[in-house]
Amino acid sequence: MQIQQIDEQQAARQGDAAEMIIKTRDVDVFYGDNQALKHVSLDIPKHQITSLIGPSGCGKSTYLRCINRMNDTVDGCRVEGEILLDGVNIYGPEVDEVLLRARVGMVFQKPNPFPKSIYDNIAYGPRIHGLAANKDELDEIVLTSLEKAGLIKEVQDRLHSSGTGLSGGQQQRLCIARALAVRPDIILMDEPCSALDPIATAKVEELIDELKENYTIIIVTHSMQQAARISQKTAFFHLGEIVEAGDTEKLFTSPSDERTQGYITGRFG
Amino acid sequence: MSFYPLLIVLLLMSAVGYWFGSKKALGAVRKSSSFITPRPHQFGLYVVIWALVPPVLLGALWVMLQMTPLQMETGTSQQIDRIFFPILVLLAAGGGLYISILRINPDLRVRKTIEGLVYIILILASIVSILTTLGIVLSLLFETIQFFKKVPMTEFFFGLNWSPQTALRADQVGSSGSFGSIPLFTGTLLITFIAMCVAVPLGLLSAVYMTEYASSKFRAVVKPLLEILAGVPTVVYGFFAALTVGVFFRDVGDSIGIDIVSESALAAGVVMGMMIIPFVSSLSDDIIMAVPQSLRDGSYGLGATKSETVRKVILPAALPGIVGAVLLAVSRAIGETMIVVMAAGFAANLTANPLEAVTTVTVQIVGLLVGDQEFDSAKTLAAFALALVLFVVTLCLNVIALIVVRKYREKYD
Amino acid sequence: MTDTNNSPVGSSWNSDKFMAGLAKRKRSERRFRLIGLAAILTALTLLAILLFSIFSKGYTAFVQTYITLDITFAESVIDKDGTRDPDAIRNANYAKLVQDALRAKFPEVEGRRNLRTLFSLVSNNASDTLRDMVEQDPGLIGKTVEIPLLAGDDVDMVNKGYIDRDLAEENRRVKDQELRWLDILEEEGDLSLHFNTNFFTQGDSREPEKAGIAGAMVGSFYTLLITMAIAFPLGVMTAIYLEEFAPPSKFNDLIEVNINNLAAVPSIVFGLLGLAIFLNVAHLPRSAPIVGGLTLALMTLPTIIIAARAAIRAVPDSIRQAALGLGASKQQAAFHHVLPLSMPGILTGTIIGLAQALGETAPLLMIGMVAFIADIPGGINDPATVMPVQIFLWADSPERAFVEKTSGAIMVLLAFLITMNALAVLLRKKFERRW
DSSP states (O other): OHHHHHHHHHHHHHHOTTOEEEEEEEEEEEETTEEEEEEEEEEEETTSEEEEEOSTTSSHHHHHHHHTTGGGGSTTEEEEEEEEETTEETTSTTOOHHHHHHHEEEEOSSOOOOSSBHHHHHHHHHHHHTOOSSHHHHHHHHHHHHHHTTOHHHHGGGTTSBGGGSOHHHHHHHHHHHHHTTOOSEEEEESTTTTSOHHHHHHHHHHHHHHTTTOEEEEEOSOHHHHHHHOSEEEEEETTEEEEEEEHHHHHHSOSSHHHHHHHTTSOO | OOHHHHHHHHHHHHHHHHHHHHHHHHHHHHHOOOSSOOOHHHHHHHHHHHHHHHHHHHHHHHHHHHHSHHHHHSTTHHHIIIIIHHHHHHHHHHHHHHHHHHHOOTTSOHHHHHHHHHHHHHHHHHHHHHHHHHHHHHHHHHHHHHHHHHSOHHHHHHOOOEEGGGGGOTTSTTTTOEEOOHHHHHHHHHHHHHHHHHHHHHHHHHHHIIIIIOOHHHHHHHHHHHHHHHHSOHHHHHHHIIIIIHHHHHHHHHHHTOOOOTTOHHHHHHHHHHHHHHHHHHHHHHHHHHSOHHHHHHHHHTTOOHHHHIIIIIHHHHHHHHHHHHHHHHHHHHHOOHHHHHHSOSSOOOOOOTTSOOOOHHHHHHHHHSSOOOTTSHHHHHHHHHHHHHHHHHHHHHHHHHHHHHHHHHHHO | OOGGGTOSTTOSTTSHHHHHHHHHHHHHHHHHHHHHHHHHHHHHHHHHHHHHHHHHHHGGGGEEEEEEEEEEOOHHHHOTTSOOOHHHHHHSOHHHHHHHHHHHHOTTOOSHHHHHHHHTTBOTTHHHHHHHHHHHOGGGTTOEEEEEEEBOHHHHHHHTTOSOTTSOGGGOSSOHHHHHHHHHHHHTTOEEEEEOHHHHHOOOOSSGGGOOSHHHHHHHHHHHHHHHHHHHHHHHHHHHIIIIIOOSOHHHHHHHHHHHHHTTSOHHHHHHHHIIIIITTSOOOTTOHHHHHHHHHHHHHHHHHHHHHHHHHHSOHHHHHHHHHTTOOHHHIIIIIIHHHHHHHHHHHHHHHHHHHHTOOHHHHHTTTTSOOOSOOOSTTSOOOOHHHHHHHHHHOOOTHHHHHHHHHHHHHHHHHHHHHHHHHHHHHHHOOOO
């Protein structure tokens, strides 16, 4: 029975590249009396990069934070509607938000390594979730995570020096490695390059592109060029609503909505 | 079984529970198909909680029962204490162990249980500070009510004569003593006033100089030095006031032909003011700093000098905050005890002359309660009534001061 | 300068009148600045006077006068039967040895009263010293040895120059006769000053020369131990709860307002609380460090909570977010990351709070820690006193020698406080993290 299911899933993965891992249905988010998101419905395809664009305060970060329930930590925040992850409503009563966040990793706008060693930064997630039975397994996880994040060459001889001593770009890749170490299915990125210089940005973008082989990535970005460069799907948010969503290429070349047109040509934003 | 063996048995039981729980959980987790399950040690803690919480609750209930008068009257408590209670506790712990180990399976949300308990402990810790306030209010109020049963309220609040010592001699006429507290309040106010006359100008001017004129180097050296004044224990100030300042004022008085007693209100007040200088200066410092730079810039832009800016712009803008700071300092001075106990007198004089000895509320509280006496005499109860007045007055001053300061800060935020 | 007529704008800023006014304003500016500086200097001068008056009175407390006497360990006094029985040796009349030595030194003194005055030159602790010597080495019996013996407090005061010899005899505590004896002793080099070990190893005493602060130091230690064991965990837990978990609600506002107000409650009120609750309701032992510690813990709690909250608030939110984003629970984020990072700040606040508690006197007077206690307390339930209360007690004692002892004890207390505050500063300097 179980084996059969897995087979089916694998078949689906290979057969249909656009299998939807997240389905959002009519989501409203309120901060106190303020409505930050209005009737948002969006499907996120598996193993692709989806970028969320839009002017400041349009609700794109709010939406991103709904997917791993980081909004729960904000006082007075209320979420209505459904977000289905593999068919399960993540706001359902039986879902533990902590386990959800282990499945849906997150990378933040400003690199935020813990003021601990590089090794401990990455090992923290596996430690709290018990992903490694012993020290060797933990070492293994740390090294593969660093490798996946393309950081291994730069830091392998100083794993036990502080993570805050790295450069901004390295710190951000450390944070990505840290997220990978928990073996998530989905990685949320909230403007991960906005605090980085162009060279570091290029490296992180390259990394994101490689990661889509194995992970579903949702990225909030201010830079339309970045969205166009790296993502397959794009959703344009405006005033708490999704104006337009679809293939990145189509959205940037022939947007169907006037507001999208206005935003990508730089008339407002 | 007495307390410690019982405790040891309980701890042993929970250690066994921890070991057994994590072992069983390890097996269960291995078999589980879920990707992430609670850690075995969390299951261990879960079992420990089940083993320890029921006995602790029982123990708390037990202690509370013993505090009720009912338990004290029935003489059987000894036996119950020794046999019945330990058995009950061990049964509860054993039951908890058994149930929790039975319930172990990988889908159990043990983290929620553990964190729920931690959360409750945190809330209980936070409640201690509320209980402290409640304890202060209730204990003061209770004894004060007793006091007013013996001494009429009108005498206490409006009487001009304070001599509680006569209450000891029961055979004397008017043996109830006299408890008119007006001289204490006037004495307290007099000393506080003198202290403020020293502390407010010195503290405020220091703060102005520090914020507006001093180089950062000067600040870095002088500020900690001033803070030393705040760190010196009050008993040291008391000793200084009694032995050095009081005597000094008396000698100066002698040499110019004025009669100054060595326990004068002046000596106590001046030394208390000295203690409060850093309090006023650091509060005013914060408040002057909070005046926005734009106001200063506006004034300098018109060609005003620094002192003109300070006097005409900064101080008026900071005035409400400074008033708040002074109120806090007054409340500090009113509640100060050791300086006045050591340097002011015990005799209650109704006078406004700073060269004479006066007494204060705190001095009388100490005088009434130090040494052995019956607890329900009017004399000891009077101390509680005085303390209640002290508590209420300082509380009001603080609340007003905090509101004033907060309003002030909001204005510039 | 003078062509003011030519331009209608800016005509007055360099006029003579303006310039005169400017000079006046500059003067007033200088005056104001000087007044500010004077205020600071006054405050610092007051501090200097305070410290000087304590130190100049107190430094002599660390030495004590000894009188060297030729003590003959006469067998007839110590061990009449010659059995060397330890009991006999212990119970012998050693005071007589001292008295005999003094009489040998001053053979002309006669009469009961004069003799008693003579004997009082040496502290009554001398017989204990001699007993200890003989018990250690019974071979001394029969020999004559030169031994420095602790002098009485009057001798000590005279020797340290605290007694004004020009005062008329009837106004003077030490009479001419004693001064004469002391002069003789001085001339023969029999008076000497030794480091005052008793001051650091003995408990309180009615005789100033024997009084020490060891009892009070141990009492302070036990009291602070209790205070720390209770206030630190409670304070940290409250701060964590309020900063990390408390949802905004009326109840939590109440806790917050309450803590701010508790911080400003006069310390003596906490003493009354301790008296009413810990002594009269809970029946804990009077004068014991356990009660003192509990009372001071309640008093220190707000200080620790406020410092701990500030330290926790200083940890940036990005750290919490990072942990939560990895699937840590709120509590894991708080206890694995926020708490360790704020620990230096919390410890700094705690040390400062404990330093306050160490210097606190008034509340302890209320719970009976003001009794005369000669023994060094052996535990948290023994009757004890603490250093500031010991200072208060000595300051109240009439003997001149206690003034010196009080100042000495203050110096020791200040040394402890300075050490603690230096530790706090060091901790802050070393671990302070700028985000």
